[in-house]
Amino acid sequence: MRHSAKTILQIKRITGGDERGDTYGYLNLSGVNPELSDDDLLSIGKKLGNLQAFPVASIGRTDSCLLAQEH
Numbered sequence: 387m388r389h390s391a392k393t394i395l396q397i398k399r400i401t402g403g404d405e406r407g408d409t410y411g412y413l414n415l416s417g418v419n420p421e422l423s424d425d426d427l428l429s430i431g432k433k434l435g436n437l438q439a440f441p442v443a444s445i446g447r448t449d450s451c452l453l454a455q456e457h
Contacts, residue, residue, distance in 0.1 A: 388451040388453060389453075390452045391449065391450075391451040392416070392420065392449070392450050393418040393420040393422070393427075393450075394418060395430065395431055395445070395446075396412055396413070396414050396445070396446040396447070397412070397415075397434060397438070397444075398412055398443045398445070398446065399413065399435075399438055399440040399441065400441045400443050401440050411440065413434075413438070420449060424447065428445055432445065
């Protein structure tokens with residue numbers, strides 16, 4: 387049985403780069419409603435990404451929960 391579901395919206399931004407490639411910074415937003423669909427969360431991530439000073443490389447979702455055995 388699942389307990390304490392949590393969702394994090396992760397926006398990966400290109401913060402710089404050199405001859406070895408791009409460097410990245412991450413914007414992690416916790417407290418996201420786990421019931422949001424992937425499409426809705428992607429839409430929110432794109433809108434927030436447009437507000438960033440750095441270009442967005444990717445938008446991700448991390449879901450976690452505690453698992454417990456029923457007695």
